[in-house]
Amino acid sequence: MIDDSESVLMLIRSMLNRLGYEKVSCFSSPQLALKEINYEIARYDVVFTNLGMVDIDGMCVIRELGKMKYRGAVCIISDLENRVTELAAEIAKLQWINLLGSIPKPITLYALERVLKKADTKSDVKLNQIELMPKDELIEHIICGHVVPYYQPKVNFLTKKVESLEVLARIVFPESPYCINPCCFISTAVQYGLIDLLTASIAERTALEIDELSSIFGGEVSVGINLSATQLDDLSIPNRLGALFKAKSVSNSRVTLEITEESSLQSPEQLESLNRLRMQGYGVSLDDFGTGYANFLHLRNLPFTEVKIDRSLITNIHLDHFGQTIVRSLVDFTVQSDCVIVAEGVEKEEELKYLIENYPSMLIQGFLICRPKTLNELAEWYGDWRCDNVLGGYAQSK
Template sequence: MTKLARNIMVVDDSKAILVVMEAILNELEVPQVTTCLSAQEALDKVKQSPFLYDAVFTDLNMPEMDGMELIRLLGDIKYTGAIVIISEMDIKVIDLAADLAKKSNTHLIGNISKPVQLSQVHTLLKKLEHLAYHIEKPIEPISESQLLHAISHNEVTPYYQPKVNRHTNKVQSVEVLARIMTEKGDIILPERFICVAEELDLINLITFQLFEKATADFSELKNSLGYMFKLAFNLSPCQLEDLSCPDKLALILQLNNLTPNEIILEITEQHALCSNAQLETLNRLRIRGFDISLDDFGIGFTNVNQLKTLPFTEVKIDRTLISHIDTDQFSQVITSSLVNIAIQRDIVIVAEGIERIEELEYLDRFKEFILMQGFLICGPKAKQDFTRWAKSWLQMTNKSSRSQR
């Protein structure tokens, strides 16, 4: 199946369900499967080895301790793996369960109904793979000397990926993604250097280098599409601790004749935003006119209701929820709830990580409210490759518009 699905725990008071789940997981080549007949037994095993289990699949209706209590207690011990509910759930129950899981600081990624089907479990294991990408440490991070060399030699390079409005077929914003282009022509992806930069307190240098290059490219990018759109940059939550961050970013824009209302700042949801400094910086950025995007919604701890109080103008639904959304009721309910919030609060919703045509076709029912982003539309590209894509996108959308008249 996937090398990331190493050890799955299944919790159910029915021996029959445990036998079926174990057989399905073995069929999907999960290396280790642990079964528990009670929630207490499961909790005890997770306490003994908190990092052993990549996911806990649990029933809700069990004697003594039920599934919701187990989820809450797993949150109390800071269990970092995924949680899947094995139960037929109506829409309101799914919505509430997801909200409560967020408040408990747990990663609820879906539900499967009984009788359990292999295809349902396979879909959830794919979601687990996406979640593990976020919570596992990067493979072979670059060294401190390599990072310092890249920064001092101006090797941090912007790549561009569009967020498309399928209702108008226009690019509404373009995300700027960091790459390191070495002297040898190698491309180093951010999962190998962002964590290193954060640990060494060098993340601002990377961000500002990226800002300078991308804002300098902005005029050429706008010319390639022939209309206005916004640039989106990623900020680490640790950068929000710097109260001078808004002033520094505004100065770079001023030097490049840009204004904050042309910029979106994407803040990852992987870590909870809670400190006074972080919240003050968010507010000051918004006051200055920057749009603020909550990135990777679905992997962290912000629940839907919190979106009503935090100053976000955009929410990006993580690929964990977008993957197989065409068949996953859990993801469909969460997405529908976000769309309702977007309509009420005038928030832009972005579906990121779209890779299958079935996902795009399902999301098109919300195309007036959701922007689309993913490899199916356009992967991250260097400037020249992006401008070529933009011209071909314009030709395709113009042709489509003429044929519909």
């Protein structure tokens, strides 16, 4: 724990002890903290750092942690305005920091407990132990069938149903409790031209599990598979996906392609592929709306059937008037187009309450509802979630 206030350090140590964490090191000097971490970098699982310190602020701490390739988890503590804290969080991600989130001051026991639960997951534990995956290792995992789909539901609180599931790639070792987070291998796949092979592998595994997903959620549930904008440059991708799903007897209407925008959708090939996907009956989703190149012009000119609002606009939306305005404008803009709106990254009950009260038919996706899960874990979660909602609760992830 790094904070230049001794009283804050004493308070947080006491709270962490109450939560069962006994091995807590507190530093009022960021310089000494960084020196200690660098000396034994694998010793610390989580670093909490105050953002607004006098000599060395939290952004400096985060930058130095990135330089030393610290792979534990980091949490920001701040009493500054929300936009300053959110920008610091984005900077942390650019430093390849495994960011758990941020906690506002005054700190509460509940906030500490909630953020530490994020660190106690299989994917986070494995992420802390590895660097970016080498090319040959990724190829071996794909060939050996270690790339498997995890599913994160998009739920409709109006109907109390899961209407769609985003498919997320994980690498799982046989007989191992751990999985490898995509942050560790997606960049490798892109760099070495393996992203199409990875997409095909995860799509095929998903197609094999579609009947079991239907038995859990009903025959109309759809799956969302990620495609990058650059993959659409290949004009053959709609037909290749079509052949794959046809071979597995999966209707194209059950599949939504979630287009991630690391570059603007503008080349003739990209637009042709996108249009052909719609012509062939797929849903197409504009992912991460509100970041990068995603804008209202794409919604007006391109045949999207779904828009996913990035978590940067959802975080603290109950307090953020800017986010509220953008979301309201988006909903008004798409009301005549029969376009599904999904709120991504919902992690707080206050955010969920605001969205349900103002946009009851909006689909909700986020850790508060359900973390990405294997097929076997989904049925148990769904039973618990529906039971919680029948009883009137908002449902926590299990």
